[in-house]
Amino acid sequence: MMSVRGRDALPTGPRSQVDPQRTAAHEMFDADVASNRLGIELVSAVGGAAEARMRITDGMVNGHRxxxxxxxxLLADTAFALACNSHGPATVAAGGEITFVRPAREGDLLVARAAERTRYGRSGIYDVTVTREGGEVVAEFRGHSRVLRPAPSSSGDRPAVAGHG
Amino acid sequence: MMSVRGRDALPTGPRSQVDPQRTAAHEMFDADVASNRLGIELVSAVGGAAEARMRITDGMVNGHRxxxxxxxxLLADTAFALACNSHGPATVAAGGEITFVRPAREGDLLVARAAERTRYGRSGIYDVTVTREGGEVVAEFRGHSRVLRPAPSSSGDRPAVAGHG
Amino acid sequence: MMSVRGRDALPTGPRSQVDPQRTAAHEMFDADVASNRLGIELVSAVGGAAEARMRITDGMVNGHRxxxxxxxxLLADTAFALACNSHGPATVAAGGEITFVRPAREGDLLVARAAERTRYGRSGIYDVTVTREGGEVVAEFRGHSRVLRPAPSSSGDRPAVAGHG
Amino acid sequence: MMSVRGRDALPTGPRSQVDPQRTAAHEMFDADVASNRLGIELVSAVGGAAEARMRITDGMVNGHRxxxxxxxxLLADTAFALACNSHGPATVAAGGEITFVRPAREGDLLVARAAERTRYGRSGIYDVTVTREGGEVVAEFRGHSRVLRPAPSSSGDRPAVAGHG
Incomplete structure (x- = not known):
């Protein structure tokens, strides 16, 4: 499955029999080196919603352990990007706000669920809740998205990137 | 130098002759596996201010390239943590807000400068500007910090961690 | 009805026959001079959720008309305060973030609906959507709450107010 | 003085001898019914910075007194609007974030000082600190601005308003 990412250790079930709906977000995720190298798994991304998972490794721990x-x-931001790109047009993060509710520790499997709150013009607001397996909230995130303008045809194949994320 | 972090390629000058003032933030940074593995360099952390640098590697690129x-x-958050821990007491991030101003690309050396805006009770607000070498702003970050309460002596050697960062 | 606020012009129906569940939020609202003078109406406040309404008057218009x-x-903040105080303990706003989605104009009746996202320790996160009659979103708000510590009995009858809102 | 706003009681000194530099922000402020009725005084608005003052009256107090x-x-938002409109082009608030640092009480004279942090494309970020007379910080605000696109000449004299503030 092209949409399967991450480490074998992830308890993701009989994935080979699942065929989640592929959207533009899956194409984007396939090219997302950062998310893939960190072992982030795309669970679903369709209709403005998304779910992604990541296990906290020994290399992700800070000076407070x-x-x-x-x-x-980063995990929340990836889920947010998946949700807003699931609509099709290339969309980037204009910004985001996160509240750290509880600490996560090495070995924790984090699940980020993104839901669209509203869209207007080329802008959107998405909420992402990051939980530990079992359901305890680790962080609440709100992201602001912006659909890129198509590049003029004469200028090549790249959209004009106004933000990043 | 214990305060030197990151890759040889960083154009940081004759560091061995520099002896920046060490604070509690340096102790924390020495134990910050995440920041160290990403090649983040602590430039300074004293008096509520801090500077840290990181080069964007090929593993940090997303689906929009x-x-x-x-x-x-993460870089802004590390600079923020260095600034608020430079005062001494163990301090964590309660949350943060970031605006992505311009995209950064592989190979860019990013510099994050954190400054304290205000402190009140156990809380603090810190602003971090992330620029590319040359000075163009890449992102603006505002972080909210919280000093940890000391753990009761009977409960061991760990502070009660209410957030993370 | 003590819970009825605002101007006669509000199309609020046969309110005298309604008896919404009263909570600590209603007591607080009765003392909220600011909200009352602006004609804000408390529709409901129970179980961490709340609804409040306000009509935009000629005195609420800015230099862009x-x-x-x-x-x-202010309306979103009042709905937020009603939601977090509906649990009982006196709770204040530590801060809030608002995105202006569409302009509102003089005469518009705005409805703010607050929902609790999560609570942890003495903190909470609440989301408020402000719509125009008919349902168009005017603004999205996220508030951070903090339960006040009870004042020591020897120090009088006032809680120690750490924030406001 | 057209730029003088607010109540006689404001200790603003021999204003009639002062002639602050007038900018587009002053024109906007003259039409800002909301700010004027609340007694907000425009102290200065030029070069991306602004200062405004407001006294907390008995009608501005909430249920926590x-x-x-x-x-x-609102005061911070007005100072923000003055700062970003001081450049000339009509500019609105896309959103804002506020942290309540200390409570203000009836009778307090609040001073809001806005400073531009950065501008990019049609967007800008402005920081506003609200203090009480004497200097204690009451709130820290960060606003996101957006320059309006000029209306097509055929469509009349109104800009297309995408946000408000």
Missing amino acids: IAHGGFVF | IAHGGFVF | IAHGGFVF | IAHGGFVF
Whole structure:
């Protein structure tokens, strides 16, 4: 399955028999080196919603011996990008806000679920909740998205990127 | 130098002759596996301010072929943690907000400068600007910090961690 | 009805026959001079959720001839305060974030619906959507709450207020 | 002085001898009914910075008997609007984030100072600190601005308003 990412150890069930609906978000995720190298798994991305998972490894721990908030943000940001790109047009993060609710520790499997709150013009707002297996909330994230303008045809095949994420 | 982090390629000058003032933030940074493995360099951390640098590697790029916003956040978050821990008491991130101003690309050397805006009770607000070498702004970050309460002596040597970062 | 607020012009139906469940939030609202003078109506406040309404008057318009964002924030903030105080303990706003989705104009009746996202320790996160009659979204708000510590009995009858809102 | 706003009681000194530089922000402020009725005074607005003042009246107090956070936000939002409109082109708030640091009380004179952090494309980020007379910080605000696109000449004299503030 092209949509399967991450380490064998992830308890993801009989995935080979599942064929989740592929969207533009899956294409984007296939090219997302950062998310793939961190072992982030795309569970689903369709209709403005998405789910992604990541296990906290020994390389993700900070000076307080808990998961570095940057990696928790990164997982939420990936789920957010999957959700807003599931509609089709290339969409980037204009910004995001995260609240750290509880610490995560090495070995924790984090699940990020993104839901669309609203869209208007080329903008959108998406909420992502990051939980530990078992359901305890680790972080709450709200992201602001922006659909890229298509590049003029004469200028090549790249959209004009106004933000990143 | 214990405070030197990151890859040889960083154009950081004759560091061995520099002896920046060491604070509690340096102790924390020495134990920050995540920041160290990503090649983040601590430039300074004293008096509520800090500077840290990171080069965007090929493993930090997302599906839009620009730096994953999560890594830009992570660098800002590390600079923020260095600034708020430079005062001494163990301090964690309660949350943060980032605006992505311009995309960063593979090979860019990013510099994050954190400054304290205000402190009140056990809380603090810190602003971090992330720039590319040359000065263009890549992101603006605002972090909310919280000083940990000391653990009761009977409960062991760990502070009660209410957030992470 | 003590819970009825605002101007006669509000199309709120046969309210005298309704008896919404009263919570600590209603007591707080009765003392909320600011919300009452602006004609904000408390529709409901129970179980961590709340609804409040306000009509944009000629005194709430800014230099762009649309509703001043401050009044839209104020309505959302009141709904947020009602939701987090519906649990009982006195709770204040530590902060909030608002995105202005569409302008509101003089005469518009705005409805703010607050829902609890999560609570942890003395903290909470609440989301508020402000719509115009008919359902168009005007603003999205996320608030951070903090339960006040009870004042020591020797120090009088006032809680120690750490924030406001 | 056209730029003088607010109540006689404001200790603003011999204003009639002062002639602050007038910018597009002053024109906007003259039409800002909301800010004027609340007694907000424009102190200065030029070069991306601004200062505004407001006294907390008996009608601005909430159910915790402190200034309603909505009015503190409103003052900060007005200072933000003055700062970003001081450049000339009509600019609105896309959103804002506020942290309530200390409560304000009836009678307090609040001062909001706005400074531009960065501008990019049609967007901008502005920081506003709200203090009490004497300097204690009451709130920290960060606003996101957006320059309006000029309306097509055939469509009349109104810009297309995408946000408000």
